Amino acid sequence: MSTIEIDIEKSNESNCTNESEMKKVNTIELVNKNLKKRYRAERRFKAYGLVSICFALLCLVVLFTDIISKGHGAFFQTYIQLELNLDEDVLEVNDIQNMKQLASANYQGVIRQSLRTLFPDAKKRHDKRKLYALVSSGASYQLADQIKAQPALVGTTISVFVLADDDVDTWFKSLDDAKPFIGRMSEKQLVWLESLKKSGSLHKKFNTTFFNNGDSREPELAGIKGAMIGSLFTILVTFLLSFTVGISTAIYLEEYAPKNLFTDFIEVNINNLAAVPSIIFGLLGLAIFIGMFGMQRSIPLLGGVVLSLMTLPTIIISSRAAIKAVPPSIRQAALGMGASKMQVILHHVLPLAMPGMLTGTIIGLAQALGETAPLLMIGMVAFVVDVPGALTDPSTALPVQIFLWADSPERAFVERTSAAIMVLLAFLISMNTVAVFLRKRLERRW
Amino acid sequence: MEQSIEKIGPTIGQSLLENPKMSMRNVDVFYGDKQAIYDVNLDIGKNEVLSMIGPSGCGKSTFLRCLNRMNDTIEGCKVTGSFDLEGKNIYHPKMDVVPLRARVGMVFQKPNPFPKTIYDNVAYGPKIHGLVESKTDLDEIVESSLQKAGLWDEVKDRLDQQGTGLSGGQQQRLCIARTIAISPEVILMDEPCSALDPIATSKIENLITELSENYTIAIVTHSMQQAARVSDRTAYFHLGKLVEVNDTQHLFTNPDHELTEAYITGRFG
Amino acid sequence: MSLHLQRDLDSLKKEILQLGNMVESSINKALVALSERRPELVEEVLQDEIQIDLQEVSIEESCLKVLALHQPVAVDLRFIVVVLKVNNDLERMGDFAVNVAKRAKELSEQDPIPCPAGFTDVVPQTIRTMVRDSLTALVKFDVDIAREVIHMDDVVDQANRLMYKDLKALMVEDSSTVDRAVSLLSCSRYLERIADLTTNIAEDVIFMVEGEVVRHQSTGL
Structure with a gap:
């Protein structure tokens, strides 16, 4: 009786297992041999990092010690x-x-x-x-x-x-x-x-005089109140101008701008602006705002306008990054619901991008707070005694005040220069801390 | 089994219906120079569940996205052909995309609830389309949508919690509730269960069956078992062409086209 | 295609062919026992029956396994359904072989009567071919072979009618042979049933390949 046969492949499984086992043993040996070298390289890498951090911290410690030792007396x-x-x-x-x-x-x-x-x-x-x-x-x-x-x-x-x-x-x-x-x-x-x-x-x-008085020829009567208020007004103007313009620009570039040569041109220019030396902005203020528009010298309004030009690129770049970071799935969900483009931006993109935008803004403003060169060019280097009361009163700014005092010969002014530096540093540190805190607090997980 | 596009031939089966909800004719879709969909003719019937299956890259998701013009948001994507929603061409230059998307809703592959509270997630649609006038009306819509989506019992005590804090299956049901809150006529689902575990998947599938009594549903799926369980008609796409559309039972017991059979029995790809 | 599914389907084909061989061998032994009066073959047939039953159970379990694990669709699904039915049919063919063998035993204990030619040449030959060909059609998905098997049923029917005529003439001639002749008639009917069952198998194969149910039609295919 014949039977019908079908070809079904026989597997060679029994031969294969021995080979793979041999391969495993060799691999383990090799891995163990290289293990010591790898760990050593890792330790070295860690050491480099540690040394760098320690060096940076050391410099920081030296800086602070120097300033505080000079300034605490004031x-x-x-x-x-x-x-x-x-x-x-x-x-x-x-x-x-x-x-x-x-x-x-x-x-x-x-x-x-x-x-x-x-x-x-x-x-x-x-x-x-x-x-x-x-x-x-x-x-x-x-x-x-x-x-x-x-x-x-x-x-x-x-x-x-x-x-x-x-x-x-x-x-x-x-x-x-x-x-x-x-x-x-x-x-x-x-x-x-x-x-x-x-x-x-x-x-x-x-020394309450230090915090209550404006500048003075006499060191014991000199205070930073004028400079602080001047800085405050200037930063206020900077914030109002650069935040609004910066956010709007970022939204336009990310959401509405068509992909053509003109848009590329704008983007290249913005990125380059971030690298321009700050004194150029001062020259710009001098030539255009004072020369052409006839604005008054040495007022916080002008200082704010000049500094806002400087801060704009920072805010635009960080805001764009924040907008780009909003996951496209949220946009798709909103669009799929029938939201118009503006609704998608206002209801979903902006709230989610706001922490990043604020962080970028605060960092930009902290940078602007410490800028001296552009303010020098527009005349905020004058010796202003009165504490400014309005945006159009002549005033000076904290970094400029430091610059001026650093020039004076009296020993007491040396002390006060360092004290003013401490105040400025305190502001900058607190602003950056707020930025970090905001970022951590508002960061949403999706 | 290599098949070039030219050899596939016209669509087999019953791709056209009488009184369809949506009607597509001669649809071509291009991404730049590359053509993704070739001359598709398909009808979707009222209150039916149509599933679209096919290997990766066959164009089913692309086709689905054309139905509510989500492809408009993709750069370089060109769509030609006619798309009629109850007789009206949805690609007409004067047709506003916003109300279209209120009539044709979409549920995505990865659950994407808004980073808002559960209540706000469901309430968002009715609010922006101005469907409600009072807070009580809005509460009602939120409750009924969540109930229809089978989520109400699980979240009724925590409507003010973040939508993103729910489990994957719950998030997807939340997205479905959000979509039905604006009472669309058609619901498009792009692999809605691919990111979910079997229990969540089965809940969503039951939901689809319930929803199909009142809504027209088109679902893209990679799982043939899902298509078999859930849909009335099944459409098989291959390399951008619509190969066969048939009754689900017929397609899975005795498909008309050899390519369909080769795909569903796993003999290629 | 999934390797596992392929492997399981291949093994299922092997199993059903084995069952076919066992049943074919049983039928042959029963027929030889009948025509050559060899009661020792009858014992073998009864033993074979046990093995056939075991194989039937094993095939059914294999089918359930494929359905549960692989959820086959289309042609694979139809294949499994057909195998389940063929499994059943083959087991019934084995039962009929046992019945023939039992009659053969009875007849061997009595005086011999002339055995109609059908039992020794045409019918065994045709039935053997039908069993073999129907199973070949099954594993090769060959519709043409299946259709030929269905035609061959006519041959068996024809042979059956001739055997009936011969035995009737014998009974009329010599009334003492009635008991033995009636036993032979029963065997003839069993063989016809066996041929019908192979026809069922062939019709199932056509359903499997073409997806159309072709049963309960006249032989005008």
């Missing part, structure tokens, strides 16, 4: 405690209700009288001048403010902390050094100062 100011006899005759005030009289009273006379009482040995005019020089020229104004607030004090004797001159201040702060500061002070002045110190009349108090 937060304290020397005052001389004096007994002031607010004699109406000396003050030349007969009606204590009259504000005008109070404002223009002879407070200097009162202070000088008190000094003479303390040190009767200053007889000659030259000596008396030296004595009076121990006190700051602005001390009388501070006294005036005090009396204006409490007119009833007239006729009494009060104990007042009078602002000391910057040389006194520097000397007093340098007493712990190897060589105490003498500067332009004469021997007699030093003797007086020693006596004041012995009697405990010299005090270091927190």
Whole structure:
């Protein structure tokens, strides 16, 4: 009986298993041999990274130590405690209700009288001048403010902390050094100062002047309030201009712009703008805004406009990246629901891209806060004493203030320059921290 | 079994219907110079489930996306031929895409709920199309859509939670609820279950069967078992051509075209 | 195509062919036992029957396995359905062979009567061909061979009618042969049933290949 046969392949499985097992053993041996080398390379790689980080941290530590050691002293100011006899005759005030009289009273006379009482040995005019020089020229104004607030004090004797001159201040702060500061002070002045110190009349108090006053020729009267307000106004203008223009540009380029040569041209230009040195923007401001449009020099409005030009590329580039990062599936879902293009952008793309946009904006603004060169070109380097009240008041900015003080010879200004740098750094660090915090907090997971 | 496009020949089976919901004739689709769909003629009937199967790259997803003009968003994509939704040409220059997409909804392969609350996800469509006037009406629509999608019981206590916090199957049902909240006439589904586990898949398939009583559904799927379970008619695409359209039962027991049989029995590809 | 499915389908084909061989051998043994009066072959047929039943069960399980694991469609699905039916038909053919063998045993214990020619030449030959060809058509998906098998049924019917005429004449001539002649008549009917079953197999093959149910039609194919 014949049977019908069909060809069905026989598998050679039994022969194959031995071969693959042999191959496995060889592989394991090779892997183990190379393992030591690989781990060593890994450790080396880690070490490089660690060394780099340590070096960077070291530099940072050196920088901060230098600045803080130079600047911390500026937060304290020397005052001389004096007994002031607010004699109406000396003050030349007969009606204590009259504000005008109070404002223009002879407070200097009162202070000088008190000094003479303390040190009767200053007889000659030259000596008396030296004595009076121990006190700051602005001390009388501070006294005036005090009396204006409490007119009833007239006729009494009060104990007042009078602002000391910057040389006194520097000397007093340098007493712990190897060589105490003498500067332009004469021997007699030093003797007086020693006596004041012995009697405990010299005090270091927190330097509120630094934060309340505008710039001044006298270091002890100089403050950064003007610069801070100026910077604040400038950054405000920068933010309003660059944020709105930057976001709109980014949206246009990402969503609406057709892919043609013109769009490419715009993109290339924006990317190049980010690399332009900042002083060029200052020249631009000088030539166009001041020269052609006739804007006023040295005002926060102009400073804001110039800085916003500088910040725009940063904001545009980071906003575009944020918009690109929105997953296309969300767009497709929204389009599929019948949302129009604008609805897709407003309801879905912008909210999701906002954290990235804000981060980019804050980083850009922090950069603008510390820019000096463009502001120099548009004249914010002037010596402005008054604290600006509006966007069109002449003002200066924090980095420019630092630049100006760095030029001054007085020791006290060196201290204050470093203190101002510390304030600026504090702002920058806090702005960047906010940026990081925002990014972490608002980052959505999809 | 190599088949060049020229040898495939005209579509076999019943691709044309009387009184179809959507009617496509002489459809060609190009991506730049490359042609993806060749002369397709197909009708989709009212309240039927039509599934489209075929190997990767055969053009079924491309064809599906033409039905609600999602291909408009793809650069360089050219669509020719006529697409009629109840007699009206949807590619007419004067036809506004926005109301079209309100009538023809889409569910995508990977669940993509908006990063908003569950409530807002479902409420988004009715809000932007101005379908409701009061908050109570909106609440009603949200509830009924979630119920129809079989999700209400699971989420009714947490409507204010993020939609993205749900499981994959729940997210896809949320997307379906979102789509039906605007009461479309046709629902397009592009491999809706490919990212889901078998239990979630089976829930969605049951949902499709229920929905087909009130909606016309076109579904693209890689799984022939799914097409067999869920659809009334099945269309087989190959290399951009529509090879065969037939009753699902007929196509899977005794297909008319040899290419169809070769594909569904796994004898090529 | 999935290797697993291919392998399982091939093994299923082998199994059904084995069953076909076993059944064919049983039928032959039964017919030889009948025409040559060899009762020892009858025992063999009864033993073979046990093996046939076991093989039938095994084939059914294999079919269930393919259905569960592979969810075949189209031609593969029709193949499995046909194999299940053929499996059944072959087992029934084995039962008929056993019936013939039992009659052969009875007859061998009695005095011999002249055996009609059909039992020794035409019918065994034709049936053997029909069994073999129907199974060949099954595993080769060959519709032409299947159609030939259906035509061959006429030959068996014809031979059957001749055998009936011969036995009737014998019974009329000698009334003592009635018992034995009736036994032979039964065998003849069993053989006709076997031929019908192979025709069923051939019709199922046509369904499998063409997808059309062709049963219950006249022989005018």
